[in-house]
Amino acid sequence: MLSNLRNKLVRLLKDDGGNFAILTALALVPLFTGASIAINLARINLESAKMQDGLDAAAFSAVKSYGEGANEAKAKDLANNTFFANFGTPEIVEEIGSEGSSAPVESQAIKVAFGTLGVETTATATYELKYAPLFWGLKPYTIDRASVAARMPGREACMLALHPTATRAFEVSGSASVDTSGCTITSNSTDPQSIYLSGSATLKTECLYTAGKVSATLAHLELACPKAVEEVAPISDPFGSKKMPTTGSWVSLAGCGQNFVGGGSGNGDCNGTSKTPNNVPAGYTVELKPGTYGGLEIKGKVLLRPGYYIIDGGNLKFASQSVISGEGVTFFLLNGAQLDIHGGSTFKVSPSLTGDWAGFAIVAARNNTATATINGNSASSLAGIIYMPASKEIQYAGNGSTGGECVRIVAQEITMIGNSSFKLDCKAALANNTINNPGAIRLLR
Template identity: 50%
Template sequence: MRRAKLHAQLRGLARDKDGNFAILGAIAIVPIIAAVGVTLDFVGAYLEAEKIQAALDAAALGSVRAYGEGADETEASEAAKKFFWSNYAMPQESVLVEGGNLADTPTQGALSVAFTRNTIEDVAAAEFSFDYKPIFLERLPLAIRRQSVAARAANAEACILALHQTADRAFDVSGSAAVDLTGCTVISNSNDDQSIYVGGSGKLKAECLYAAGAIYGAAQSVELACDKAVEGASRVPDPFKNKVLPKAAAWVDLSGCGQDFISGGGGNGDCNGTGKTPKTNNEGYVVTLKPGTYQNLDVKRAVNLLPGNYIIDGGRLEFGAQATVTGERVTFFLVNGAEISINGGATFNISPSLEGDWAGFSIVAEHGNVETAIINGNSQSSLTGIVYLPDVAELQYAGNGATSGECIRLIAQEITLTGNSTFKMDCTTELADKGIYYPGAIRLVR
């Protein structure tokens, strides 16, 4: 009886179509739900990756700007972190993995930023990676890795960079000076109302003028290739502030040099190991000096400088009115408060080395040296290279006014041009591919 009843119930269930549909529907909905879950997981990961990308773009753009305006790599990296975490918040319960960088040297759980710089642009490359924990496939985290690269290209090349941020007439064309900077720009970081000043009967010809403050100059006194001078411009940081100067050594003994040739010399002795030197002026004789550390180098007559570094340690570099100085592949370094004064009557022909850490530099003063520098040339003189005096209070410069121009660049706190000068623009070779640039637009590379 019981067996027959059970068979009847089973036959009834088999004939019940509503029951079959419910079971089959329950079975079929499982993969549908799984597919929807996986789709939601991947959509969630995609949206998270887009948020990361936007934050990385902000980090790359912000940090390359900071780097281009003078921040070192550590400071620029901090700027990148600030921009990134201001624009991105980690999802709850996410698991950080190694934040890689483009050099494949990841830092655990951190944003990675790498910086590079060359003569034409600054570049910041930012990267961030982490495991996104999905809702449905929580045991199968989805790895997200995003990169962003931003570049700040150089704009106009500058011949003049006045670093002082508040000085009156940080760049000054004074008196009757006539200055031709065709193809080159002038940059002044001063926010003063006369940040750049061209007054009196002075005249200035340049590619363009960029001043953090305002510019004073009569229309007939200033000729520019650009549409108009730029006031309220961004400041340009010291482009060489992290370079390390060579160390001073024992002073060279000049007692054997002729007293009419080198101040402090006695003559009739060995002059810096380069030979016997007459005590007094001997027409046509030229003293030859070797590189080294000098307490003072006060040149009075004809002197030839052998290639290398000449370190002036606490004293004075001076070319007198009767001096004739020749030096190829030479760089002067002013350390421990050393001063420089080149008399207008002096004749000199100085060019820098094109090799080594200071390739392209002709005169360099260490940071902290605030002594006023005076460089005056005559029509037979030539000074090529970068004159880098970053903390010098004022550089007074008078070039030779030659129509062909000189490959020279000037950097100091304040710069006054007092004579007729012509600066040459195309100096890639003479300056060892070194340059000063006003920063251009920032863009995302990828």
């Protein structure tokens, strides 16, 4: 049998056709290998380009949404969805570390990390996949790409009107005099009169930003920028992810004196802070402690101890002739509570600089649509962020002093009804919270 096989092989080698078949078969091996490498490299390059484009879009969307107020989780979700909308579902790759898992590629989220580069906010998006080669003889190849996008913060806003369509979402009219030098006024409304400026009022501001148009016939309008910026993208609620506090048992106002607080009765122990005398001397001050109040109307001279003052459904009112002082104080208006700060009151209140709501002076629940009035006078001072995101309208008049106040306002609509000036450099008073207009975004790599 071996002899027969040997004889056949000899005849095949002597045959010209047999030699050609063997040589052809041997030559096909490197040709096939080369073609396999070329095809796989082309497919790898295609997937790499698609991955890079998807990561660029993801990093861009992440830093944009994060810079406009979204928390990290929401920004990462958006980036992930953006990536796969661009990258698609590559059938020729599998996720690194999947160990044979049959889970679809879409379930493997990209990695997104936020950071800073100088004054810019950055988002870095990365992704890795293992390429399973076609044909044979090639080892799996890892495809990994990264993209970094950076956003320069836009000009800081003193006031932000959130309503998307309201006419006169921000208004200065009558004889009001408003100075927000160094910071901007921003309205999300797309209305032709989104920002409305008229009458004998005067306005001095860094710039005007609006998703709609500016209607201005003011006697005096001074902008530091070349002109108002119209039809820009709206700003997301910059504080929309913050968690509201919960109400507790109401603090009793019994014994605080009816001439000092609404609902106060008799003279005696005032909610554990002090004992109000029967015959109060001139200039006597009642002290109140933080906690939950069904309502709080201040009528006399009152000192607020530091902490959170939660108004549960009633009114927070500073009446005429009231004198209020307090450091480290934040008011919360929950369950439909309303705000009325009368022009005849004198107050000097600054916010708490610790906790989740550091830098906030007045906060209303996100379902609280009640209008609010804040009237100051030349002897009054209010510092901090007035955050009433659902309030149909805030009517605001500050103290009008040349020194200005460290105040920022966020509401659906804002109307300036008196003389006000605002400071720009308020990092300490606002606990580093800022409201920034959208800035330019660039890809670093």
